[in-house]
Amino acid sequence: MSRWGAAWWRYSVAVGVGLVVVLAVAGPLFAPYPGEKAVGMPFARPGGGALLGTDRLGRDVLSHLLTGGTQLLLVSAVIAAAVTVLSAVLGAVAAVRPRAGKVIELCGDLVILLPAVLGILLVLTAWPQGGVTALIAVSLLFGVPYCARIFAAAASTIATSGYVEAAIASGESLSHLVFREILPNLRAVFTTQLGLRFVVAIYLVSTIAFLGVPALGPDNWAIMVRDNASGLLLNPWAVLAPSAAIAIVAVGVNLVVTSGPRNRPNPKTTPDAVEAVAVGADSGNAAVVDGFSVVADSGAVLLAPLSFRLKAGTVTALTGASGAGKSTAMRALLGHLPAGARRAGAVVVAGHDVFSLDAGALRGFRRRHIAYVGQDPGSELNPLLRVRAVLADAAPGSSDADRLAVLEQVGLDPTHLRRRCARLSGGQQRRVALARAILRRPRILVLDEPLAGLHGSLRTEIARLISALATENSITVLLSGHDTEAINAIADTVIELHPPGDRVAAAVDSGEHRPSAGQPGATSVTGVAETSSFSGRQAPTTIPAATTDAIALHAKVISALAGGHTVLENIDFSLPAGAALAVVGPSGAGKTTLARVVAGLHADAVGSLEIGGVRVPMGQKRRIEPGANGIQLVTQNPRAALNPRRTVEQALARPLRRIARVPEHEIPTRVTALLAAVDLPTDLAARHPHQLSGGQRQRVALARALAADPAILICDEITTALDTDTAAAIMSLLDRVRADQGTAIILISHDMPLVRGHCTDLLVLDKGRIVETGTPTTVLTTPTHQATAALLG
Structure with a gap:
C-alpha cells in the first residue's frame, strides 16, 4: 500500500470509530423508539418502521443499538483511563525508586498467574451488589500491575538521562521527578496504552455482560448479542449489529493507536537534484551537497546554504563554532532532517537523491551505503545489550574473529564483548559505536565528533584508524570535531562552517598533512575561501586560587560497585572552596x-562525603538539606x-x-x-x-x-x-x-x-x-x- 493509501486508510478508520462513538454517546437522542418499547413481532426482519428489524421481545433493534452503547463505552473509558493513569504514575515511581519497582514487578507476576476474566468473575460473583463500582475496582486490581511494568520499562531509560539525574542531584522531590521530568516524556507510551487499555476494557466489559454477571444494566450491546443469539437465523441484524458495533470500536481504536506517526511523502526530485545526481555519478564523487539549507519550524536557520563534494576515499572534516550546523549537515547525508524543518537544495549520496527516496528505499540505502556515529553514541546503543549482540546486530554475517578484530582496532580488549553497553564509560561507548559502524563496511562513514572524550594516546590511535579507513579501504569519511590539530593532520579537506548570518563556509585542502598517493583532495566548496588557523587553546596567565581555606567537599574512603565489579576503591580527596x-x-x-x-x-557506593562540613548520605538518597547551594x-x-x-x-x-x-x-x-x-x-x-x-x-x-x-x-x-x-x-x-x-x-x-x-x-x-x-x-x-x-x- 502506498504512503498516501495508508494515510487514507488511517483517516477512514479514525472517522469510522469516531462516528460509532458519537452515535453510542448521543444515540438515545436519535432513537426512533424508546429502547424497551415493543414495536412488532419477535425477530421480525427489517421493514416497516424497524430499519434493522426487531429482537426477541419485539423491540426495535436500531433503537436498542443506539441506546445500548453508552454504558459500555463509558465504563470501558473509565477503566482504561484509571488503569493507564495509575500505571503511568507507578511505573515512573518504579523507575526512580528501584525498591518500589521490585514490589510492582512482584505484584504483576502474582496477578498474571490468575487470568483477569476468571479473577473478575470470582470477585463479582462474590460481590454481586457491587455493580459497576466493583467492576471498575477489580479491573484496576488486575490491570494496573501488568500495565505498570510496561510504563516502568519505558521510564527506566528516561530515569537514567542527564536531565533527570541533574534534578535528583539538585534534591528535587519525588513528585517533581514523576510529574515534571518523566511523565511528560511518556506521552507516546501513555497514548498507546490508553488506547489498548480501552480495547481490553471493551472486551472485558462485554464478556462480563455476555456471561450474565449482574454488574451492568440491561441496555448493553453485549447483552443484545447474548439475548438474541437464539434468533440469529430469523433476524441476523439483532446479533450482527451490536457485534459489529463492538468490533468497530475495539479494532478501530487499536488500529488508530498502533498505526504510528504519519510521514509526509518526500517531494519529487528537483532539477537541481537531477543535475547533482549526474555530477556525482560522472565525477567519482561519493556525495554532492548543492546549495543545501535547513530552517526549523520556528523559523530559525539551522544550516545556511552549503555546497561541497566528497571524493571517494578521502577524509573531509567540518569545523566551526557550535550551532553552525555541522551535525545538521552530516545527518542530511542520511536523508534526515529535524522534526518540522524545511530544506532547500540537494543532497546526493552514492548516486541517490536521499530526500526523494521513500521510507523503504531510504532504509535500504542507509543499510547498503552509509554508516553514522552520532555525537552522543551512548544514546544510540541499547543499554541492555551486550557488546557482542550490538556488533552481531550491525553485521549479522560477521564472525567472532571479525568482531574481535574491529574491537582491537578501536582499542578495546575481548572482555568488552561480554559487557553491557550501560556498563561502559562514555569513551568506551564511543568506540563501540565506531566499531559497529566499521564492521558494516560502508562506502561512506559519517562521524560526528569521533575524537571527543578520548585521552591523548587513544585519540591519536583513533585518528590513525580513520585515516587508514580512507587510504587503505577506500572508505569516504565525513567527520566533525573541535580538535583542530588532530583534524588537520588526517583530513584531506577542512570545511569551516559559520553560524547563520556569517559567511557560510571555507574550505582548506589539508591533504599535505595526510599523504594519500594518487588521491586528490575534495576541494569543491561553495563559499569564500579563507585561511584557517589551527591554534591551540590559550591558557590564562594565572589560575585563580582557592578563595578560602574552608573545605567545600571532603571525600573519605569512597568505593563503588557496578554490575558486581569494583569500579572505585578507597578514593580520598578534599576540595577547598x-x-x-x-x-x-x-x-x-x-x-x-x-x-x-x-x-x-x-546506588552501590560506600564511604563518607561532607559538603561544607555537613555529612550527606551516600547512594541514591534525596539530599534535601544541601539542595540549595549544594x-x-x-x-x-x-x-x-x-x-x-x-x-x-x-x-x-x-x-x-x-x-x-x-x-x-x-x-x-x-x-x-x-x-x-x-x-x-x-x-x-x-x-x-x-x-x-x-x-x-x-x-x-x-x-x-x-x-x-x-x-x-x-x-x-x-x-x-x-x-x-x-x-x-x-x-x-x-x-x-x-x-x-x-x-x-x-x-x-x-x-x-x-x-x-x-x-x-x-x-x-x-x-x-x-x-x-x-x-x-x-x-x-x-x-x-x-x-x-x-x-x-
Whole structure:
C-alpha cells in the first residue's frame, strides 16, 4: 500500500470509530423508539418502521443499538483511563525508586498467574451488589500491575538521562521527578496504552455482560448479542449489529493507536537534484551537497546554504563554532532532517537523491551505503545489550574473529564483548559505536565528533584508524570535531562552517598533512575561501586560587560497585572552596562513576562525603538539606542533558525559582543573563532542546547548573562539544565563578592543555584507584605513572 493509501486508510478508520462513538454517546437522542418499547413481532426482519428489524421481545433493534452503547463505552473509558493513569504514575515511581519497582514487578507476576476474566468473575460473583463500582475496582486490581511494568520499562531509560539525574542531584522531590521530568516524556507510551487499555476494557466489559454477571444494566450491546443469539437465523441484524458495533470500536481504536506517526511523502526530485545526481555519478564523487539549507519550524536557520563534494576515499572534516550546523549537515547525508524543518537544495549520496527516496528505499540505502556515529553514541546503543549482540546486530554475517578484530582496532580488549553497553564509560561507548559502524563496511562513514572524550594516546590511535579507513579501504569519511590539530593532520579537506548570518563556509585542502598517493583532495566548496588557523587553546596567565581555606567537599574512603565489579576503591580527596580539581584518566578509569557518587546518583557506593562540613548520605538518597547551594552536575551527554519537553527558558527558570529563590518578575532578566554568561543568544530561550546543537545544549545545561548558585559544580566533559573559542570562554566563566562566588569545581576532562590552564589540582584515576595527585603543572610535566603519560599522547 502506498504512503498516501495508508494515510487514507488511517483517516477512514479514525472517522469510522469516531462516528460509532458519537452515535453510542448521543444515540438515545436519535432513537426512533424508546429502547424497551415493543414495536412488532419477535425477530421480525427489517421493514416497516424497524430499519434493522426487531429482537426477541419485539423491540426495535436500531433503537436498542443506539441506546445500548453508552454504558459500555463509558465504563470501558473509565477503566482504561484509571488503569493507564495509575500505571503511568507507578511505573515512573518504579523507575526512580528501584525498591518500589521490585514490589510492582512482584505484584504483576502474582496477578498474571490468575487470568483477569476468571479473577473478575470470582470477585463479582462474590460481590454481586457491587455493580459497576466493583467492576471498575477489580479491573484496576488486575490491570494496573501488568500495565505498570510496561510504563516502568519505558521510564527506566528516561530515569537514567542527564536531565533527570541533574534534578535528583539538585534534591528535587519525588513528585517533581514523576510529574515534571518523566511523565511528560511518556506521552507516546501513555497514548498507546490508553488506547489498548480501552480495547481490553471493551472486551472485558462485554464478556462480563455476555456471561450474565449482574454488574451492568440491561441496555448493553453485549447483552443484545447474548439475548438474541437464539434468533440469529430469523433476524441476523439483532446479533450482527451490536457485534459489529463492538468490533468497530475495539479494532478501530487499536488500529488508530498502533498505526504510528504519519510521514509526509518526500517531494519529487528537483532539477537541481537531477543535475547533482549526474555530477556525482560522472565525477567519482561519493556525495554532492548543492546549495543545501535547513530552517526549523520556528523559523530559525539551522544550516545556511552549503555546497561541497566528497571524493571517494578521502577524509573531509567540518569545523566551526557550535550551532553552525555541522551535525545538521552530516545527518542530511542520511536523508534526515529535524522534526518540522524545511530544506532547500540537494543532497546526493552514492548516486541517490536521499530526500526523494521513500521510507523503504531510504532504509535500504542507509543499510547498503552509509554508516553514522552520532555525537552522543551512548544514546544510540541499547543499554541492555551486550557488546557482542550490538556488533552481531550491525553485521549479522560477521564472525567472532571479525568482531574481535574491529574491537582491537578501536582499542578495546575481548572482555568488552561480554559487557553491557550501560556498563561502559562514555569513551568506551564511543568506540563501540565506531566499531559497529566499521564492521558494516560502508562506502561512506559519517562521524560526528569521533575524537571527543578520548585521552591523548587513544585519540591519536583513533585518528590513525580513520585515516587508514580512507587510504587503505577506500572508505569516504565525513567527520566533525573541535580538535583542530588532530583534524588537520588526517583530513584531506577542512570545511569551516559559520553560524547563520556569517559567511557560510571555507574550505582548506589539508591533504599535505595526510599523504594519500594518487588521491586528490575534495576541494569543491561553495563559499569564500579563507585561511584557517589551527591554534591551540590559550591558557590564562594565572589560575585563580582557592578563595578560602574552608573545605567545600571532603571525600573519605569512597568505593563503588557496578554490575558486581569494583569500579572505585578507597578514593580520598578534599576540595577547598574556590578550587578546581581536575579528575583525569583513561577511558573506563571510573571518572564518571566518581562524579555520580559525589552527586548522589550511584546506588552501590560506600564511604563518607561532607559538603561544607555537613555529612550527606551516600547512594541514591534525596539530599534535601544541601539542595540549595549544594551540588550541581553537568553530565557529559549533551543530547540527554535537557528535558525535551521544556524550552530553554523553562529549564533555567526552575532552579532560579526553587533553589535561588529569585522573584518571578526577575526570572526573565536572570535567564537572559545566564544565556549571555555561557555565550548564547537570548533568542534561544524559546527553543526546545531538539532545536539546539550539541554544544548549545551543553552550555544550556551549564547555565542551568549555575542558576542554582552551587557550592560544588561537577563538570563531566563539558567542553568536548565546543569549539576552541567557546570552550576557552566557558572555562574563563568558571574561573570567574570560582573567584567571585567561591564555587568549587570538579572537572572531568581529557583535554590536558585545558586542565593545565584552568585547574588548581589534579587527580589521576586508573582502574578505579588514584594513581597520582598534585598540581597540573607538576603531574603533567613529570608524570610518574603510565596512565598519566598516556593522557599526554
